[in-house]
Amino acid sequence: MKKKRSRSLFKYTGTVADFEKYLQSIVRESYRNGVDVTGNQREILISIYQESRQGKGLPPVSVRGELNAHGNGVHAVFVLEDGSVDIVSLPKARWRIDNPGETKIGLRRLQEALRYAIRPQVNEIHFKASAAMADGAPLACPISGIQLTKPREVDVHHAGAGKEFVDLIQAWADDEGLRGRDIILKAGPNGEGTIMADANQRRSWCSFHASHAQLVAVDREAHRKLPKSRLNLDW
Numbered sequence: 001m002k003k004k005r006s007r008s009l010f011k012y013t014g015t016v017a018d019f020e021k022y023l024q025s026i027v028r029e030s031y032r033n034g035v036d037v038t039g040n041q042r043e044i045l046i047s048i049y050q051e052s053r054q055g056k057g058l059p060p061v062s063v064r065g066e067l068n069a070h071g072n073g074v075h076a077v078f079v080l081e082d083g084s085v086d087i088v089s090l091p092k093a094r095w096r097i098d099n100p101g102e103t104k105i106g107l108r109r110l111q112e113a114l115r116y117a118i119r120p121q122v123n124e125i126h127f128k129a130s131a132a133m134a135d136g137a138p139l140a141c142p143i144s145g146i147q148l149t150k151p152r153e154v155d156v157h158h159a160g161a162g163k164e165f166v167d168l169i170q171a172w173a174d175d176e177g178l179r180g181r182d183i184i185l186k187a188g189p190n191g192e193g194t195i196m197a198d199a200n201q202r203r204s205w206c207s208f209h210a211s212h213a214q215l216v217a218v219d220r221e222a223h224r225k226l227p228k229s230r231l232n233l234d235w
Contacts (some may be wrong), residue, residue, distance in 0.1 A: 006097045009051060010044060014095070023048070023090040024074070025200045027065030031074045036064045045090070049078050052093035057184045057197060058082055084197065087187040106180055107231045113185050113194045114169055117202050122156045129154055129217035144222035155223040160214040166231045172208040173233055176201075180235040 006012075013020045026041045037045055043065045054228075058076035068075050079087045096105070130151040132139050139148040145210040148154055158165045173179070178201075186197040 006048075006051075006094050007073055009097065010047070019069060020094060023094070025210050027063075027076045027090070028074045029065070030063075031065035032132045036062045045076060046078070048090065048097065049076075049086075049088060052088075052096040054181065055184075056181055058084075059088070084186070086197070104167050106235060107233060109185060109194045110180050110183055110233070111166070111169070111231050113183075114205060115165070116188065116193065117196050117206055118213075121206070121213070122212055122215060125156045125215045125217055126151070126154060139217065141219035141222055142216055143218050143226070146219055146222070148217060148219060153220050154217050155217050155220045157218040157226075158213055159216045163212065163214055164229050166229045168209055168212055169231060170214070170233055172205055175208065176204060180233045 006019070010019070012022075013032045019175070023045070026037055026045065030037045036042070042063060046060050049060055049063070058080040060080055062079045064077050064079075065074045066077045067073075076090055078088060080086060099105075129139060129148065133149060133151060140146065141148055142154070142159065143157070183201060184197040185194050188195045196205065209217070
């Protein structure tokens, strides 16, 4: 049987599938009874949370099971010291413990959270382009040169030399003296996706992006053909 880090930490002897079923049974029971997880089971779930986060962020003080957004399963909801909550997939948390060298995954989650934070700025550009098209104003894609006529075929692009989305993340992190692991994240609404958990970091990032990003409306097909740069922030 392949050695797993979580196996040693939590001293389970069955398969990974058996262990994950056990974890899920804890949160299902909490949901059915309408009470927080207690005792040794509470300690196990909190330890899994902290190990999977590599000690980053605020520690949880309680955990309970709640029905997910689709109504077809139960996930773990951790209440943190400041009263905020973090919704966690226990199988994913277990996987992160067994794969501690998860820099690529961490950077992908980070990029997702930072993109989510500046979505209002992106939506504003899309709205302005849609309004211009509705008014019949000529609007050309700066990538392909074709006329933009249908809002559903428009994307928003980070234009300008050295101002791609990943470039702005790197510049902001450098200004703030942050590594990737220093940017605190949590699960998004209903446990879907990832968002920034620290309000000060979120405000700082959104302000930096608003000041430095050059957002332009472009043709979606042309945009998708552009090469995508990877975030390579120090972790």
